[in-house]
Amino acid sequence: MKTDILQRALVAAAAAALSLCAAPSSAKEFDGVTVNVMTFTGPQIAEPLQRRAPDFEKLTGAKINVITVPFSDLYQKLLTDWAAGTNSVDAAVFAPQWMVDYVTGGYLEELTARVAKDRALKEDDVAPFFRDFSQKYSGKTYLIALDGDFHMVYYRTDVLKKLGRKPPQTWDEYLEIAKAAHNKDWNGDGKPDFGSCISKKRNAQAYWWITSISAAYIQSQGTAQGAFFDPRDLKPLTNNEAFATALRFYKDSTQYGPPNEINLDVGDTRKLFISGQCALTLDWGDIGTLAIDPTESKVKDKVGAVILPGATRVLDRDTGKLVGCDRKRCPYAVHGINHAPFAAYGGWSGGINAHANPKVKDAAYAFFSYMSQPAQSNVDVTLGKTGFNPYRISQFKDMSVWTRAGMSVEAAKNYLGAIEASLNSPNMVLDLRIPQNQRYQQVVLDTALARFLAGELDVAQTMQTIESGWNELSNELGKDKQLAAYRASIGAK
Amino acid sequence: MKPSSLGDVFDRQARAAFVLPSVLIILAFSIFPLLVSAYLSLVRFQIAPGGYTLHFVGWSNYRKLLFGSEQFHFLGTFGEVGALEWTLIGAAALWLLAAFVRYLRGGAWSLAGLAGRLLATAGLLAVAVLCAYTTGGAGRLGSFTVTLFYVTAGVAAQFLIGLGLAYLCTLPVRGRWFFRMVFFLPLMVTPVGIAYMFRMIADTTVGPLAPVWNAVGLRQISWAADPWLARIVVVIGDTWQWVPFMFIVLLAALESQPRDQIEAAQLDGAGGWRIFRDITWPSIAPVAASVVLIRLIEAFKIVDLPNVLTNGGPGIATESMTLHSFIAWRTLDLGGSAAVAYMLFFASTICCVSFFHFVVRAARRAQGA
Numbered sequence: 001m002k003t004d005i006l007q008r009a010l011v012a013a014a015a016a017a018l019s020l021c022a023a024p025s026s027a028k029e030f031d032g033v034t035v036n037v038m039t040f041t042g043p044q045i046a047e048p049l050q051r052r053a054p055d056f057e058k059l060t061g062a063k064i065n066v067i068t069v070p071f072s073d074l075y076q077k078l079l080t081d082w083a084a085g086t087n088s089v090d091a092a093v094f095a096p097q098w099m100v101d102y103v104t105g106g107y108l109e110e111l112t113a114r115v116a117k118d119r120a121l122k123e124d125d126v127a128p129f130f131r132d133f134s135q136k137y138s139g140k141t142y143l144i145a146l147d148g149d150f151h152m153v154y155y156r157t158d159v160l161k162k163l164g165r166k167p168p169q170t171w172d173e174y175l176e177i178a179k180a181a182h183n184k185d186w187n188g189d190g191k192p193d194f195g196s197c198i199s200k201k202r203n204a205q206a207y208w209w210i211t212s213i214s215a216a217y218i219q220s221q222g223t224a225q226g227a228f229f230d231p232r233d234l235k236p237l238t239n240n241e242a243f244a245t246a247l248r249f250y251k252d253s254t255q256y257g258p259p260n261e262i263n264l265d266v267g268d269t270r271k272l273f274i275s276g277q278c279a280l281t282l283d284w285g286d287i288g289t290l291a292i293d294p295t296e297s298k299v300k301d302k303v304g305a306v307i308l309p310g311a312t313r314v315l316d317r318d319t320g321k322l323v324g325c326d327r328k329r330c331p332y333a334v335h336g337i338n339h340a341p342f343a344a345y346g347g348w349s350g351g352i353n354a355h356a357n358p359k360v361k362d363a364a365y366a367f368f369s370y371m372s373q374p375a376q377s378n379v380d381v382t383l384g385k386t387g388f389n390p391y392r393i394s395q396f397k398d399m400s401v402w403t404r405a406g407m408s409v410e411a412a413k414n415y416l417g418a419i420e421a422s423l424n425s426p427n428m429v430l431d432l433r434i435p436q437n438q439r440y441q442q443v444v445l446d447t448a449l450a451r452f453l454a455g456e457l458d459v460a461q462t463m464q465t466i467e468s469g470w471n472e473l474s475n476e477l478g479k480d481k482q483l484a485a486y487r488a489s490i491g492a493k
Numbered sequence: 494m495k496p497s498s499l500g501d502v503f504d505r506q507a508r509a510a511f512v513l514p515s516v517l518i519i520l521a522f523s524i525f526p527l528l529v530s531a532y533l534s535l536v537r538f539q540i541a542p543g544g545y546t547l548h549f550v551g552w553s554n555y556r557k558l559l560f561g562s563e564q565f566h567f568l569g570t571f572g573e574v575g576a577l578e579w580t581l582i583g584a585a586a587l588w589l590l591a592a593f594v595r596y597l598r599g600g601a602w603s604l605a606g607l608a609g610r611l612l613a614t615a616g617l618l619a620v621a622v623l624c625a626y627t628t629g630g631a632g633r634l635g636s637f638t639v640t641l642f643y644v645t646a647g648v649a650a651q652f653l654i655g656l657g658l659a660y661l662c663t664l665p666v667r668g669r670w671f672f673r674m675v676f677f678l679p680l681m682v683t684p685v686g687i688a689y690m691f692r693m694i695a696d697t698t699v700g701p702l703a704p705v706w707n708a709v710g711l712r713q714i715s716w717a718a719d720p721w722l723a724r725i726v727v728v729i730g731d732t733w734q735w736v737p738f739m740f741i742v743l744l745a746a747l748e749s750q751p752r753d754q755i756e757a758a759q760l761d762g763a764g765g766w767r768i769f770r771d772i773t774w775p776s777i778a779p780v781a782a783s784v785v786l787i788r789l790i791e792a793f794k795i796v797d798l799p800n801v802l803t804n805g806g807p808g809i810a811t812e813s814m815t816l817h818s819f820i821a822w823r824t825l826d827l828g829g830s831a832a833v834a835y836m837l838f839f840a841s842t843i844c845c846v847s848f849f850h851f852v853v854r855a856a857r858r859a860q861g862a
Binding site: 072073075076079080083084085101104105106191201202203204258259260261262263271272435436438439442443447450451452453454455456457468469472476477 | 543696699712718720808
């Protein structure tokens with residue numbers, strides 16, 4: 001018995017000695033460093049950060065603690081944490097358009113020098129638009145792009161084929177297709193499906209759609225013309241025949257959508273579309289990758305994407321009326337149709353708290369760089385669950401990235417083609433990036449749209465409400481300052 | 494005169510010394526935030542290099558809510574008032590006037606009592622007029638009137654159902670202990686959990702009850718798109734959560750009433766309704782009034798259900814004052830948010846103090862008599 005105990009003790013001692021020998025002998029660069037990264041609840045966006053954090057910890061020793069909050073809370077949570085000096089958040093993944101407020105307050109670490117030295121990041125591979133809009137403010141880099149965002153229209157190829165229709169080129173055609181497809185069973189479950197699914201929930205990510213719709217009627221002379229304000233005097237472009245047309249479309253599309261469409265967030269409409277219940281939808285690049293997800297999608301190889309539909313009539317800013325397109329009025333029109341693709345949101349990007357501990361800043365930068373490097377990014381942009389969409393040149397050119405993920409070459413070309421068409425458009429609409437833009441869009445615009453959809457306001461009252469709300473904000477924040485910021489943000493001369 | 498010893502000095506200060514920690518804690522955690530939020534309601538928050546600034550703007554945030562660009566949000570949108578609404582306002586005014594005259598003729602009036610009644614009467618009349626204007630014609634409710642709807646409809650429903658269930662559980666039926674436990678369960682669930690559960694249940698297209706809604710032809714009906722249906726769903730959720738609170742307190746009150754009076758009434762041949770009206774109700778009235786008061790205070794602060802169920806929509810139709818304040822806070826309108834919070838404070842204080850004086854104390858006096 002004694003011998004047995006002795007033998008066991010010897011074996012245990014040997015095992016312990018072996019395990020000690022097997023332990024890594026060299027310390028890692030960020031051993032003992034914890035980085036608190038805040039982003040929105042998701043599950044998109046938070047998912048890739050949470051999934052890749054353990055791998056990053058193995059490589060560098062830094063522990064990444066991902067904190068999530070609802071989308072509508074994200075802007076304020078970050079601002080109050082940083083402005084009040086609490087500084088419990090070391091880094092965050094958020095909307096690049098909010099960068100203006102965070103940089104003004106001096107809360108964001110400038111990353112220009114770090115990016116210049118970081119060869120692994122392959123900065124030259126990031127598409128120029130995202131490099132400039134998503135990463136820079138006043139010529140300096142503050143964020144690392146992790147995602148590329150454009151609004152597009154997605155359609156069911158099989159549905160359009162059965163209806164004998166082509167993908168919508170104008171918003172009128174969109175409504176015609178939605179009407180024709182509505183109340184018919186398109187997924188074979190015996191229940192009638194919907195012609196169009198557009199997320200219209202208040203306090204969510206829905207308020208961008210109205211700009212996607214109105215832009216084609218409002219902006220025709222190129223990006224510097226602006227689609228939110230008149231860059232001559234900061235007059236809101238929300239009280240005219242063009243915006244009224246967009247509002248009417250917005251409401252009309254509701255009759256071809258699910259009965260509770262005004263209470264659906266973008267996650268809800270995505271589920272409806274990939275479960276085969278919608279013929280058309282408006283979304284960022286996410287539908288393209290969600291549609292090939294074998295665990296959820298019922299529409300694999302049945303989805304097409306197209307640049308945002310356009311308009312044949314555009315706004316005369318002096319009269320506030322719509323006038324027909326001609327070469328002078330719509331120099332970028334294709335077959336007489338003016339498209340104005342909207343770079344809504346710009347793409348989720350990572351920024352670092354300027355007041356974080358220097359070692360934590362280094363670890364945070366290393367993490368964002370790791371996430372953005374092609375080895376990780378080229379996989380993440382092909383997964384619907386990540387919420388990341390292509391933003392690197394190689395992701396547009398290398399078809400193998402997409403075929404490996406299960407997308408057919410034809411589908412990949414169609415999907416990337418729609419994004420590239422938007423990305424390369426000289427009439428692209430840039431998202432609002434003036435101080436406190438979140439109050440213009442997420443408060444005044446969002447509330448007015450919700451009241452309009454609920455029938456509390458008619459078209460004229462909605463336009464009046466948005467215009468007076470935006471003017472009140474501009475006057476409160478300083479009209480001249482806001483005008484200068486707006487002109488600079490769109491490159492107006 | 495003998496000089497005070499040190500022990501006497503300690504004895505004299507002991508009361509203050511024992512009370513002081515509690516006072517300091519209350520000051521720190523209750524009064525101090527109240528004062529800070531009062532100050533916040535008079536300022537405008539702005540981001541500035543290196544931090545933020547607070548600009549003093551006086552009553553501007555309150556003016557915005559009552560007369561300015563946020564009036565639609567707080568008080569509502571005014572419509573046309575018809576003959577029916579004017580008749581109801583007139584009836585309410587006459588009733589209040591009669592109550593006022595009765596008080597004055599009672600002979601036992603005081604200056605404080607008079608001032609309180611004047612304030613309560615003016616408040617009630619103002620609410621009646623506001624309700625008439627915001628429900629008539631093209632009128633829309635604001636967060637103030639929506640909150641009043643939640644408070645009155647919700648608390649009334651919770652009281653009636655809670656009292657009914659409590660009464661049933663006092664009857665000698667089999668399994669009443671099981672029912673007592675089941676009726677109490679909803680109170681244990683977190684409000685956000687209840688809100689998500691109701692959101693799923695009420696979803697007519699993809700919720701767990703979607704086949705049922707489909708079978709009865711309600712798949713195309715969306716409660717979330719109709720202002721009054723959405724408000725009613727919020728009240729149903731709130732009622733489901735808070736009926737157990739009413740139930741448990743009223744059950745205790747019902748079970749503690751003296752049995753001899755009821756047995757004597759039964760021997761005299763009194764029916765169930767007569768016994769309830771003349772014996773049970775007077776006996777439980779003070780407890781009933783108190784439990785309603787507690788719920789009133791709590792009901793004014795409703796935020797979780799409308800936030801999760803509808804996000805305040807459609808439009809702003811289901812936004813309570815607390816949710817209004819929360820959304821303003823979330824968008825960094827700290828001054829506006831604090832102003833809404835203070836309006837809520839005034840409204841709930843006037844309402845609850847009036848209820849205490851006119852109902853709770855009256856019920857206690859009646860029981861004492």
